[in-house]
Amino acid sequence: MASSPSTGDDVLDRLKKNVDPTVLSEREVAALKRAAEHYEKARNRLKNLVDDNSTLPATISHINIDGAKNTRASFLRKVLQETFAKSREPGFTLEDALRELRRDCRTFYKFGIFHPPGLYIDSTGRENGKANLKAEISLRELSRFTLKTGTDMEGTDTGGAGGSGYLSLTYRNMFGGAESLNGYASIGTRTRSVYEVNFQAPINANPDLILETSGYASTRSHQHYSSHEEVLRGGKVGVKWGEHETGYTGVWRQITGLAEGASPVVRGDAGDSVKSSLWHTFARDRRDSHLLPTRGWMVKSESELAGWGGLGGDVAFWKSEMETQVAAPLGASGISVSAGLRGGLLYPLSTGIGDNSKPPQPSRINDRFQLGGPTDVRGFRESGLGPRYGNDSVGGDVYMSGGANIYFPLPKVGPKKPLRLQAFVNSGRLVGLQGLSEGDGNVNSSVVGAFKELSNGMPSAAAGVGLVYAHPIARFELNFCLPLVKRSGERGRKGLQLGIGINFR
Structure with missing residues (x-):
């Protein structure tokens, strides 16, 4: 018996393709036809066997790996050991064997070093009332x-x-x-x-533990909104498991290349700083597409603890962001709607331990949030929302933003193409902590004051219409935007605005 759940159909289709007899000899054409018939018969035999004998007791006596010439045998055995162990358990059936072997094929593919694997199964008879199975997994390395x-x-x-x-x-x-x-x-x-x-390396031969x-x-130049450049030199180490990722980052930052008209806030943060931090991210994404979702939901959180206790560095804070999005189709019309909400907080902490500790300091421009732009809050220039000093956006410590979109398929294009007409409304507010300067003031009262200011009056808002194209590598938007609510000093964008990116809020 033979089966290739991952690639058998593709192989069969390739074998069935018409072959130009001027290119291949009649013998080669005949061989291809025989191979196609072999795959077809093997697939039908396995399907019939499973349909008729899904509860048949079985055991897996042998699994042969073919084609993984650059991969360690011990690594391959580690992937397969769970399947061997389960096949020895009472009640193990043919259906269980197929499920476990297909899981192994998916595991091999998730490592990112193989083409989709092929799976072939044969029965070598019965032993102790169980079907004795022999499997072969064909691995073609990238x-x-x-x-x-x-x-x-x-x-x-x-x-x-x-x-x-x-x-x-x-x-x-x-x-x-x-x-x-x-x-x-x-x-x-x-x-x-x-x-x-x-x-990157998998831990314990597990593609979900990296x-x-x-x-x-x-x-990077920030001259277009904040009169400086930023130089980063650092490293990180982390572990990914499932929907989580956590690790440590150490980075030396420099605020340099100040413009002649740089504000006192930017000049005050110029020079060197060192950040030493622990971080964690969580992302659960059930959308049908992250570039142009029509159904599903997503929730994501990012947290960072810098400079606290014995972490070191000369900045200390707790920084946290949360984002969520939901999308749904409107019947079978091809029209869909989506809505999202996100927010963040930067909470200053004391640095050092014991006698060497220092009280909380105001945040630096390197660490504050920026808000506004064509992939963020449309209808505003990049970093156009929030605190400003002269021509410079200096960022904030607390923010909230949200938006809603409705997508329409274009006439004569249809809903299957990744091209949509969109109408949107979005809003946001970014504020800084007040009353906290060089260790003076109470952080808690400053944070409470910032949240009160965040809810004081209407948030800055804009609406518009435009075209969206979801290319496999990026999303492109061309929108006509109209700011509806704009605070003094904020930089709106009335008219056409182009957005290119992979993360649109």
Whole structure:
């Protein structure tokens, strides 16, 4: 018996394709036809066997791995050991065997080093009243090295977009246990340069439990909204499991390249700072698409603890963000609606331990939230909401934003194409902590005051219509926006606004 639940159909389809007899000999054509008939018969035999004998007691005596020449045998055995253990348990059936073997195929595929696996099963007879099964999993390894070059667009406002060129190199299955080493380099306009080396490895041969470590250096210009550039040099180590990720980050930051008209707030934060922090993220996404969702929901949280206790560094705070989104279709019309809400808080903490501790300090521009822009709160310029000093956006410590969209399929295009007409309304508010300066003042009262200010009056808001195209690598929007509520000093964007990105709020 033979089956290929993951790739058998694709193989069969390829084998069934018409073959040009001028290219292949008659013997090769006949061989392909025989192979196609073999796959068809094997698939039908297995289907009939499962239908008729799904509760048949069974055991798996042997699993052969074919094609994984660069992968350690001990790694492969680790993946399969649970299946062998379950096959020895009482009550194990043919249906259980197929389910476990298919799970193993999915596990191999999730490592990201194989093409979709093929599964083949044979019965070698009966032993102690059980069907004795022999399986073969066919693994075709991906290329160990992948080199990519290309360009990225950084969409903000029309006429203000930036771009960059990048080069990335991936070394897969580095030590034969699904490890990967990734190198990335980028040079551009706003993101002046990025260099990163990243290493990932599964823990205990589990594709859902990943150890990750990286080092990076970057220079990014914030001149278009805050009269400075930021240079980062640091590293992180973390563990991913399921929907969670947690780890440690250490980074040396520099606020540099100040413009001549930089505000006193920006100048006060200029120079060096060191952040040493623990972080955690959680994301549960049940949407049918993260770029253009038509149904489902998503919830995400990010938390960071910096500089507290013995963590070190010269900044200390608790920073937390929460985001949620829900989408639903309106019948079978192709029209869908979505709505989202997110918020965040930066809470200053004391640094050091015992006699070396220092009281909470005001947050720095590196760490504060920024709000506004074509992928954020549409109808406002990038970082156009919240506290300002002169021409500079200086960020805030507490924010809340939300929005709602309705998507319409275009006439003669249809709902199956990732092109939509959208109408939207969104709003947001960003405020800073007041009464906290160089260790003076009460943090709790400052936070309470910030939340009161957050709810004081209407939030800044905008509405508009536009076109949305969800390309597989990014979402593109061209909107006509109209600010409805705008506070003094905030920078709205009336008219056309271009947005390019993978995370639209």
